[in-house]
Amino acid sequence: MTAENKRSWFGKNLNSSSNTATPLSGWWIFGLCVAMIVGFTTLITLTCRTYVDKPPIPEQVVDTSGNTVFSGSDIRQGQEIFLSKGLMSNGTVWGHGSYLGPDFPALTLHRIGEQARNDYAFQFNKTYDQLSTERKGAVDAKVIETIKANRFNPSKSVLTLTHSQVRAYQAEPAHWAEYFSNPGKNGGLKPNTITDPDELKKLSAYFTWMAWASAANRPGKSYSYTNNFPYDPTVGNTPTTVAFVYSVASILFLLGGIGLTLFIIGRHPEWDWHSPQNGTTPWLPAQMTSPSQKALVKFVVFVAFLFIMQCLVGGGVAHMRADPTNFYGINLAEYFSSSLLRTFHLQAMIFWLATGFATGGLFLSRVLGGKEMPRQAPLTNILFAALAIVVFGSVLSEWGGLSGLWDGMTFWLGSQGWEYLEIGRAWQWLLIVGLLFWFFLVVRNTVPALKRPPVRKLSIMFLIAAFSIPVFYLPAVFFDNTTNYTIVDTWRFWIIHLWVEGFFELFATTMVALTFIELGLVSKQMGLRLIFLDAILIFMGGIIGTGHHWYFSGMTQPNMMLSSCFSALEVVPLVVLCVEAWSFRKTALLGPDQTMAKKFYWPLMFMLGVGFWNFIGAGVLGFLINMPIVSYFEVGTYLTSNHGHAAMFGVFGMLSLALCLMVLRESASDEVWAKAEKWIKCSFWGLNIGLMLMLVLSLMPAGFLQLWDVFSSGYWHARSVEFTNSGLLSFFGYFRMPGDLVFIFFGAIPFFIASWKVWRFNSKTSVK
Structure with a gap:
């Protein structure tokens, strides 16, 4: 049998099922529609009010x-x-x-x-x-x-x-x-x-x-x-x-939401991982032979490279917090300013996270479609080339902009300067075009699945989630460098919160559900229910909850009242995911099906890590700072960074890497995977232990010290350079080093080595 004629084991499971459509109660669709309509109506209303309620910029100050x-x-x-x-x-x-x-x-x-x-x-x-x-x-x-x-x-x-x-x-x-x-x-x-x-x-x-x-x-x-x-x-x-009263109200929403959700799930035995009706028969893997699927392996290597780049630059930024002028005898600020390093740190993170998700989307769309579309491999290679141009071109342009090379054109060619959206506007438009091209490739792969009743609903949900990625990035171009800051901050968090924590999470949930179906862990009906339940819970709190970023950036108090309560509901799906992750580990990874556990243990362990960090980073540490009265004193302190690192990498980073590992595993023979697996094991524990050390030894204690100083001396003092570079705060800045070293040398670098080994094997095989 030629390589082109072999079937991927992933496609086999979905496409060999009966022609019976997957049953799903209309109440699920109704519930999701209600959550999105109510959420977006409220959010759009608050956004429109920003143009009226913003702090006025006078024409003259006298x-x-x-x-x-x-x-x-x-x-x-x-x-x-x-x-x-x-x-x-x-x-x-x-x-x-x-x-x-x-x-x-x-x-x-x-x-x-x-x-x-x-x-x-x-x-x-x-x-x-x-x-x-x-x-x-x-x-x-x-x-x-x-x-x-x-x-x-x-x-x-x-x-x-x-x-x-x-x-x-x-x-x-x-x-x-x-x-x-x-x-x-x-x-x-x-x-x-x-x-x-x-x-x-x-x-x-x-x-x-x-x-x-x-x-x-x-x-x-x-x-x-x-x-x-x-x-x-x-x-x-x-x-x-209002900050006091609605902080109390948010706790009531949190407890009520968790109790109600667990009550509903507990009443239905089909939500139990142990339920026999949830599983399907897993299919043993054959070698992945699709040219477009093989083309994705270099995306994984690219992700691993950007990941290391982000870590190394982040280490430089962390060192500058402790000692801005002495980087082991070098005055780093003379060559790379801290603002430039932090810009690189954030942009590299965004690029490798998005690339990992895009890779997973292309991978699973091929699974759903069940066949190789004409010219999909060369089109995938074009996407990779375009991605590389945008990544390296924008990074070099940001360096040039902050170095003064693009005088008068920095906003377009260099750095916009807005946190998380530093990429120049011209590069931003190219990124949007690239996302639309990626969606086009996803649609090409998925269209055949729309003709088959067993996977039609899953395919529709997958395409909707994928379509939201390019569409909800568009608010990033709704302002410029002279727009009123309050308006900018409103649209900026449509990206930072709604795009990332809303639609990226919906897309991620859909891909995880599809993976679980393919591995025989859940039925198609259970997978659809997982997607709809998580989407309803995410959007019920997440859409309106976007406003918890706007408490103190020029919005009025109605925003604080609504967003404080609904943002508390964001914790609810995180608690459910953590509980389900533990049950999943006992039933799936440690259950009787040792073949599946052996072959896909580490990709699934990374997904298990997502559940843990979802609860800790996004749930516990996120809710800690989301209440208005707490946010009032701590916003912009290291407690915010503490939550950001745990949630951004722990949730989206771990999931991005998990999707990349699925691609690697499907493309590698058992012999090659055995050589890469030891590095992946090291990476998993290095990343988790390193991240925990960062939080416990540095960011969290520094954040509480800063919070104490806000209470005693005022916010201006706790944020002053004199305070942050002195005493215990400087000590905790240096004490971040153990976590950083473990994270980089036992986490990021081993992941790169594993992906490089698999890519090199595929390259040699292709040559032969």
Whole structure:
């Protein structure tokens, strides 16, 4: 039998079944439709309200005598400078960004408060510290009253600043010039990042406007445009009542959602992994001979390469948190600034995660279709070439943009500057075209399955989930570098949260269900129910829950009320998945079918790891920081990074690698797999142990120390470079090294070695 005529064992299981359609109650479809309609109606309404409720950018900012201090154009140009210099990869604005530098508006706001206290104290011919307790209280009250007052005239689009606020603004350029001059005091930025006086003034105008919006009360309200964020009692910024009340309400939603879900599942025995009606007969694997499937192995090698790149760059960023100027005797900031390294770190992560999912999608679409489509292999190779061009081209362009090579064109050719969406707009459009081309290839493979009743519903769900990937990335182009920050942050989290945690998770669930069906672990009916149940639970909380990222970025309190409660429901499917993962391990991996366990043990163990980290990283650590009252104090601290690493890699990273391993296993003979398996085993334990060490030894204790300092000294202080680079925080920065070393040398590198071995075997076989 020729290689082209052999059948993949995966296609055999799906396509050898009867012609009877898989039964599924209409209530599942109804429930999913209701969850999505209610969720998107609410989310779209909140998004539209952003254009009305956003903090206004005045056309003119004047002093009390009517003299112009700066203009709205200065504010917008200040934002452009902020983005073009990669400062969101250094510090944060309203809690979002990187943790190497300060929260820029928080520090600016605190300096405005200090200036006002000194000015009012001068009226008594004394410094603030020389005042009596009674007079200090009077000065403090006057400062709060002055800063909280909203002097914006919407009819004229004019904002009036007090004498103290104007003096504080005039002093800001000198503060920032000093900050940008020394990498040792700014978290590893390029020396003298900004020296032009005009740029410093415009950047100061941008930070001053954000500081004003952080403290000035909304018209007719007793809280600011950012719901009194950041925490700084000296200027009157303290938590709102809504933050307390709806934090309690979110706990009720969480407990009620978990209880109701477990009750429903417990009433139906078919949800039990031990139920005999769930399994199907697994098919022993023959060698994968489809040319398009073999072409996917190099995608896995590419994933492994980008994964190592991300880890090494991430290690450099982590070192800069502990010591920005001394990387084992080298002043790394002179060659690669921390903002550039962090940009590379995030972009490499996004690229290898998306590539792993795209590889899994092409792999399983071929499984569903059951036959090799004409010219699918060369088209797959074209996709790979396009992917490589976008990845390496965008990375080099980001380096050029942050190095000043694309003056005036950085937004399009270099780095947009927005966290997670740093890729230049021109490269972003190419990425969208690439995603659409990938979907085209997936459709070509899947179309034959639509003609067969046994797999028609599974195929439809698979295509819907795949189609959502390119479509829901489009909000990434709904703004530019001068758009109001609140509007940008709204659309940005349509990508970061809704695209990744919503539709990528739906696509992932569909692929996992298909894999379980093919391995004989569940029936088609059970697989469909798994997809619909997870989709309903994800979208019930996840769509509206997107708003928990917008608590303090200029949205109104209705967003906090809704998103705090519904984001708590995001934990519900994670608890269910963790319980199911343990049951799956006992029944499937340790059950009587040792043939399946032996051949696919490690790909399935990676999927088992997804369930564990879903519960720990996304569930426990995510819910910890999602409650409004907790988020108010901790957003932008290492507790956010703690959750981000555990959830992003633990869930999506482990699943991406699991899908890659399925491709490797199907393409390798037993002999080749035996050589690669020891490296995969090492990788599995290295990645999990390394990630746990990162969290327990470094990110989590550092986060709680930072949270303590927010309570005691204010948010501006806990985010200051002086605090983050001193004492115990610096110690915990160095103490991240054990976890990083285990993760890289026993996790990422062994995975690359395993994928390289399989690819080399296939290359030699193809040559012969």
